Amino acid sequence: MYLLLAAHADGTALQELTADGLPAPSNPQPRVVSAGDLAGVVRGLEKRRPRWIWHRTQDWYPSLLRAGVELERCYDLTLCGSILAHSEFTAHTGYARAAEKLTQDDELHQPPRALQPPPPPPEQGALFDAPARDQRPGQSLEELRAEYAAQQDALRQAGAVPATAPGTTGGSADAPDANRRQRLQLLLAAESAGAMIAAEMQHTGVPWREELHEQILADCLGPRPAPGQRPAKLEALTAELRQLLRSPALNPDSPQELMRALHRNGIEVKTTRQWELKESSHPAIEPLLAYKKLARLHAANGWVWLDAWVKNGRFQPEYVVGGVVSGRWASRGGGALQIPRQIRGAVHADPGHKLIVADASQLEPRVLVALAQDSKMAEAARDKDLYAGIAAQGFGGDRAKAKVALLGAIYGATTGESGRLMPQLARTYPRAVGFVEQAARDGEAGRTVTSRLGRSSPPPSDRWLRSQHSTTAEEQRRADSIARSRGRFTRNFVVQGSAADWAACWLAELRRRLRDLRSDGTAAAELVFFLHDEVMVHCPDGAVEDCMRAIEDSAAAAKELLFGRIPVEFPVSVAVVDSYDKAK
């Protein structure tokens, strides 16, 4: 059952659809529900386990959650539309072509903002913000229904073409056993589930003990200072630095002042980054590095942050699903995806509860093995420690070397040790290395590449396009540099994007299993955090075993959904802890 929701002048319009997006013959008339009745009506209809179709999950689901209504599944028209508009799997469809027309003015691929005409005023008042992406389905019930139907039509066609259209597609996504339509359908379901999970996690929040956080701050920085003042420890370090660098008014937060002071004292650095400062042995370096570390803690996660972001023992950041082109999530406010190790002790389970912190070990290299079907590297990936396996096969047991080489292949390293190790890696694993090399060449040539489930990289930037008609040698050199940069991006995209595909499936599978546990009445386990390849579940002590099994089963399910039955392991490491700093 498919139920479409649309904002209507006098409430919410609600219509039952067929799978194809036509009005359900048995019940073709829309129904209008007042704002006050919506949560109750939705709750009642949820018993029939519909898929809720809406413009954006963020517009509907948070308020339903506040009203105590949790839903099983949805279809997010904006997120799915964005995938379908760009995917190589649907590039031949009318849907993608229409989207391409719309995006010709897309600011992402256009000159600086200042040169563009101002955006048109919103059509429907302030009810919705402008969509983040270029797909702008209209917002009336009929427009949304038509949009859904068009998306389903495009999805159907994804399975109806030869796998490779010459000159348009990188080799990355073309396994012979692949069923593109199924994969894309899976991606759309996982993306929509992700949107629900993001809203639910924001609603729930990360359990955060303010007094533990304050204790960490006091230990590192001293007592809480007056607003705008430096904490005592930073003040003391500033005084020490001013003396050691003979600069009585130095502000160590100012890179320019700092650079001048360092140079005056014979410390010849080109930047003021920590790694470069560490090269020097001047007595001022140690307190300077200490200052930088503590100043960062104070500015990014100090008392001001605590006041702004932690309420009633929960940190409730906003997650932005689809915020990264590769399919990773982004976040807004509070730096949710950058919680520093220093303060993870403040993330603490409630009494009678545990935190289960699980992360996929060496996810990206394993994804590369599966994508490239490199059987030699798959042998190494049977090891719990993939890098150790690779080291044994091709690097004389030197794990550090193996790791640097493999990450270099995924990121496109050209210089340094990592770059030098590439030939050695390529000899041992021609398939895996060849796979990322092909993705790089596709990117350099302006082609798009595609993740396992069908998320495609953006088309070349305006900068890249302009660089193509260079004439002088200097321009050509610039063009090569721009092309190589795009090559590194597409090289990484196929791996990072497919890892994001895997993680989305892992998360969606885990959510389903945790819901099952909850409906059994055995466990009130909650997903509270997600970070690219890591999840955190907050659950009662008695539910720990069930949750751990759910996490591991979900990982296995995700592997099979993406790649079928292949001899590559995707192990997860699971830690049961009271506080986040005890994990890993």
Added chain:
DNA sequence: TCTGATCGCGCG
């Protein structure tokens, strides 16, 4: 005095 760009650093 405001705004956008840049630097530097946190996370994967």
Added chain:
DNA sequence: AAAGCGCGCGATCAGA
């Protein structure tokens, strides 16, 4: 020890 990818954010800086 750092380089190759992807992000968000705060302080400073440059320019209007």
